[in-house]
Amino acid sequence: MIYQKVALIGLGLIASSIAWATKRGNLAGQVRGYDLSPEARETARAIGLCDVFDSAAEAAEGADLVILCVPVGAMETAIRAVAPGLKPGAVVSDVGSVKRAVIDAVTPHIPEGVQFIPAHPLAGTEHSGPAAGFAALFDNRWCLVVPSPDSDPQKVADLCAFWEGMGAHVDEMDADHHDLVLAVTSHTPHLIAYTMVGVADDLRRVTDSEVIKYSAAGFRDFTRIAASDPTMWRDVFLSNKDATLEILGRFTEELFALQRAIRTGDGDLLHDYFTRTRAIRRGIIDAGQDTSAPDFGRTPLARK
Numbered sequence: 001m002i003y004q005k006v007a008l009i010g011l012g013l014i015a016s017s018i019a020w021a022t023k024r025g026n027l028a029g030q031v032r033g034y035d036l037s038p039e040a041r042e043t044a045r046a047i048g049l050c051d052v053f054d055s056a057a058e059a060a061e062g063a064d065l066v067i068l069c070v071p072v073g074a075m076e077t078a079i080r081a082v083a084p085g086l087k088p089g090a091v092v093s094d095v096g097s098v099k100r101a102v103i104d105a106v107t108p109h110i111p112e113g114v115q116f117i118p119a120h121p122l123a124g125t126e127h128s129g130p131a132a133g134f135a136a137l138f139d140n141r142w143c144l145v146v147p148s149p150d151s152d153p154q155k156v157a158d159l160c161a162f163w164e165g166m167g168a169h170v171d172e173m174d175a176d177h178h179d180l181v182l183a184v185t186s187h188t189p190h191l192i193a194y195t196m197v198g199v200a201d202d203l204r205r206v207t208d209s210e211v212i213k214y215s216a217a218g219f220r221d222f223t224r225i226a227a228s229d230p231t232m233w234r235d236v237f238l239s240n241k242d243a244t245l246e247i248l249g250r251f252t253e254e255l256f257a258l259q260r261a262i263r264t265g266d267g268d269l270l271h272d273y274f275t276r277t278r279a280i281r282r283g284i285i286d287a288g289q290d291t292s293a294p295d296f297g298r299t300p301l302a303r304k
């Protein structure tokens with residue numbers, strides 16, 4: 001057991017997965033929780049997720065670890081609400097998809113004697129709410145921990161051990177670097193998926209064709225991603241504005257280059273481009289970093 005009491009604020013997909021994974025790994029004596037939504041609290045109670053309280057401060061009372069599991073834009077409201085319940089020596093963490101904006105919003109409200117150690121599990125689904133979670137969500141997935149120079153090394157080690165106990169591989173990363181990497185690997189791809197599904201929907205309306213019905217695997221993946229929680233993703237883009245706009249600018253330039261190659265019939269450019277991208281995919285698989293590869297997770301050291 002790593003902690004006596006863990007408190008989860010916001011009982012959605014990620015918090016409910018943490019609750020089940022904590023129980024599976026016997027990582028805490030008690031899991032406490034609070035959600036702003038009475039329906040979410042009711043569901044969490046009904047499925048026996050954790051001990052549910054009717055205020056954030058009560059849920060956080062006496063907790064060794066308090067994890068903010070709310071949308072990025074609600075992190076400041078959440079820390080303000082838990083602050084009165086925090087005990088000296090407690091650690092506050094979070095699971096937000098963006099790190100710099102969360103650090104700026106949360107840090108000013110961390111009381112004396114409490115440490116804020118942000119984290120981000122790189123695992124999720126398009127589903128949300130307390131009934132969406134499952135214990136295996138973090139198995140063999142990365143969790144990025146973002147300590148500051150004054151983080152207590154023992155408390156950082158405990159938090160890393162907690163995530164490892166939930167099945168994740170842990171790495172430490174600087175907040176700005178995190179936000180740029182995630183803009184490339186997660187945030188911009190989500191925006192592209194949202195856009196592509198929107199385009200197909202417009203097309204369907206115009207032509208009454210059956211784009212969705214006959215969609216191939218690639219487009220189906222886009223529709224899955226584009227079904228993700230609107231509040232969560234609105235907050236991600238608004239709070240990782242600079243990095244997303246930077247990557248989107250580069251994406252648009254490349255898209256224009258490919259568009260021009262198609263228009264001018266430049267097959268060599270297209271072939272060279274697709275050869276380069278194929279090599280990248282094969283490199284990922286050779287390094288054992290493809291989560292869809294059948295042997296993923298059996299050789300975790302290959303991922304380092």
Ligand SMILES: NC(=O)C1=CN([C@@H]2O[C@H](COP(=O)(O)OP(=O)(O)OC[C@H]3O[C@@H](n4cnc5c(N)ncnc54)[C@H](O)[C@@H]3O)[C@@H](O)[C@H]2O)C=CC1
Binds near residue numbers: 070098121123125
């Ligand atoms: N969904 C995903 O795939 C992943 C999400 N994340 C991050 O995890 C966080 C939570 O995401 P999910 O669990 O997917 O969201 P979710 O939508 O399933 O749950 C969020 C919950 O927070 C509650 N909430 C909102 N404001 C609150 C407040 N002030 N106090 C208490 N509760 C409040 C909502 O009622 C909701 O039940 C977000 O910051 C997101 O960026 C991180 C990794 C993956």
Ligand SMILES: O=C(O)C(=O)Cc1ccc(O)cc1
Binds near residue numbers: 096123124125
């Ligand atoms: O469902 C998917 O494909 C995801 O990409 C899940 C996801 C969403 C947001 C994150 O910050 C991390 C992981």
